[in-house]
Amino acid sequence: MGGGGAASATGPFYCPPDATIYIDTAFFGDLRTRFGSSGGPLAEMYIVAHEWGHHIQNLDGTLAASHDGQTGAGSNAVRVELQADCFAGAWAGAASGTRETGGVPLLMPITPAQIQDALSAASAIGDDRIQESMQGQVNPEACTHGSSEQRQRWFQTGFDEGAGSCDTFAPADAVL
Ligand SMILES: [Zn+2]
Numbered sequence: 124m125g126g127g128g129a130a131s132a133t134g135p136f137y138c139p140p141d142a143t144i145y146i147d148t149a150f151f152g153d154l155r156t157r158f159g160s161s162g163g164p165l166a167e168m169y170i171v172a173h174e175w176g177h178h179i180q181n182l183d184g185t186l187a188a189s190h191d192g193q194t195g196a197g198s199n200a201v202r203v204e205l206q207a208d209c210f211a212g213a214w215a216g217a218a219s220g221t222r223e224t225g226g227v228p229l230l231m232p233i234t235p236a237q238i239q240d241a242l243s244a245a246s247a248i249g250d251d252r253i254q255e256s257m258q259g260q261v262n263p264e265a266c267t268h269g270s271s272e273q274r275q276r277w278f279q280t281g282f283d284e285g286a287g288s289c290d291t292f293a294p295a296d297a298v299l
Contacts, residue, residue: 135170137177139186144174165233165241169211169278176210177203185292196269197299202291204268205277205299208242209289212281235279242275273299 135146151167180186180203189203215238218230268274280288291299 135174137174137181139177139181142178142181144171144178146171146174165215165237168215168230169241172211172214173207175214176207179210180206199292201269201273202299205273206289206291208269208274209277209281209291210286212238212278212283213286213289214281215278216282216285233282238278238282239275242278243271269299 134150135144137144154166154170177186180189185203185206189199191199194200215230215233219228219232221229223229269277277289277291
């Protein structure tokens with residue numbers, strides 16, 4: 124069984140067994156209604172990029188390794204979420220520095236205030252669900268995210284320094 128069965132009942136999530144991001148577009152409407160049109164698009168892109176970050180983690184084995192049943196500050200569950208936020212920031216940074224043919228940026232420059240608004244909205248309204256590949260079903264209680272401050276900081280780190288700076292699992296990283 125893949126991850127598709129739960130798509131309509133939950134917020135956006137990444138399903139490792141079929142390597143697919145599931146997003147109910149009604150969720151985006153909710154995001155826009157409750158947040159406003161100015162920050163909505165960035166919040167939407169952040170969510171997609173965050174789930175894409177989980178896909179990278181699925182490919183390199185980080186996602187599976189993080190499923191150790193532990194939650195709370197400093198747990199691998201938190202580290203994997205903060206790394207996905209960092210990857211999302213790396214995508215946003217790369218996209219805002221990349222121009223299409225004709226010179227149009229893929230993404231207009233983003234201010235720290237916009238990042239803060241988008242992430243706070245996204246994390247307040249939606250909580251992604253990582254599909255447990257062994258269970259074949261969504262288990263929200265197993266997912267733990269970092270604080271809003273941590274999520275914004277790691278997004279900013281990825282945005283400023285790129286995906287290579289996203290080692291949230293580094294033992295020496297005292298400040299997660
Ligand atoms: Zn996540």
